[in-house]
Amino acid sequence: MITFYIRFCIAFAIVLCSYSASAQNDFITFFEPSFAVNHKVNGSYKINFSTVSRNYIYRDEEFEFTTRQLQFVHFSTYSLNSNHSLSAGIMYRFRENFEDSSNELRLTQQYNYAYRPNVIRFGHRIRSEQRITTENTVHRFRYRFTIDFPLQGDKLDVGEPYLVTNFESLLSVAKAELPQIDQRFTTQIGWQWTKNLKFQTGLEYRFEDYNNDTREILFVLTSVILKI
Numbered sequence: 001m002i003t004f005y006i007r008f009c010i011a012f013a014i015v016l017c018s019y020s021a022s023a024q025n026d027f028i029t030f031f032e033p034s035f036a037v038n039h040k041v042n043g044s045y046k047i048n049f050s051t052v053s054r055n056y057i058y059r060d061e062e063f064e065f066t067t068r069q070l071q072f073v074h075f076s077t078y079s080l081n082s083n084h085s086l087s088a089g090i091m092y093r094f095r096e097n098f099e100d101s102s103n104e105l106r107l108t109q110q111y112n113y114a115y116r117p118n119v120i121r122f123g124h125r126i127r128s129e130q131r132i133t134t135e136n137t138v139h140r141f142r143y144r145f146t147i148d149f150p151l152q153g154d155k156l157d158v159g160e161p162y163l164v165t166n167f168e169s170l171l172s173v174a175k176a177e178l179p180q181i182d183q184r185f186t187t188q189i190g191w192q193w194t195k196n197l198k199f200q201t202g203l204e205y206r207f208e209d210y211n212n213d214t215r216e217i218l219f220v221l222t223s224v225i226l227k228i
Helices: 002-023
Strands: 028-040 045-059 062-079 084-094 104-115 121-132 137-150 161-173 180-194 197-208 215-227
Touching: 062 104
Parallel strands: 028 215
Antiparallel strands: 028 045, 045 062, 062 084, 084 104, 104 121, 121 137, 137 161, 161 180, 180 197, 197 215
């Protein structure tokens, strides 16, 4: 099962890159590693801190490795019950240090609903965001549907792998600009290395601004998640 998934991801990436690179010269591939720390303050409240680096690995029909941005994120989450939660987040993205683009302050409000009727867990997430730069403020609205499940047995144990797949739609609106609609498809495989440490890796494919002038972007994702 795991070997099949890895082979599928590699084949999927090769096909997408080959197709998109031949179809358009502006196709881009990013490598995006992240590190997150989660802490449960009490039974209802938890906090999350993470850092994410985004790096070009393919653009202008050439391979390269160039950092585009670095961002730091904080989220506070309050659980209403075992299935429902509310979150608020703040992010600062450094881009001026790496390319000719402004830094960004982002504020996020989130509602999440997750349930597990059997082995598979289903999740629905609704977000609103305010993306603030020196040029303008963009209001973005997001909906994501997620499924995840262990790849061995009925529950996830230490040392075992799991699969996470999600589909997300986004609407961005700003003053004096046309609305922008994006679609994202993500699939990742993860391992519960220890009781408090996880590792995930996979692919995300984005169709950005497809209601006006579609841009296709592939992300190679890796993340380390630590619970303290």
